[in-house]
Amino acid sequence: DQQVKQNSPSLSVQEGRISILNCDYTNSMFDYFLWYKKYPAEGPTFLISISSIKDKNEDGRFTVFLNKSAKHLSLHIVPSQPGDSAVYFCAARAPSNTGKLIFGQGTTLQVKP
């Protein structure tokens, strides 16, 4: 049973435009949501997170929106740059103090110059 889902395997966007990556989850008890970025042959790097008590968090070009009623979160990248081309993973932190993260399948973003 996939508790965190990224239904779009890939996304292609023109440089300068907005990239929107989506993620759905099933467990309303998750307390933190995170986005990671991964380049080939490297480990994922933390990008941005949001607490379940908030609905928006912004960091530079990156904004994460959380819609708890829909159990949906999205990552907006504005403006998109070619260096943003990578695999993006959505993750949710399990409701315990073990810090266990549950990941989605990932979305490959390609930003075209």
Add this chain to the structure above:
Amino acid sequence: DVKVTQSSRYLVKRTGEKVFLECVQDMDHENMFWYRQDPGLGLRLIYFSYDVKMKEKGDIPEGYSVSREKKERFSLILESASTNQTSMYLCASSDRDRGEGAFFGQGTRLTVV
């Protein structure tokens, strides 16, 4: 800077071999994790540890075991490697009390032939 170091970037092992993947973190984190990444499946949790000598099974523990004798080191053991364990293995660590998520190592690409 948080550093999570995996002992090997690339490994090639034969079917039936016992394989050790080592991971060391330098931030005194309580939590450590082992994930594997496969195309279309995202990151799947194999095992995690929330303290020295403490471990819990993740979603896909079959064929794996772990060891955490010291806080900074978390080892993943493939008891008898099989070809379906060919994958990218990712180690991560996190601070139990902070919501910043986990920090990942660079990954080990394991090929079992």
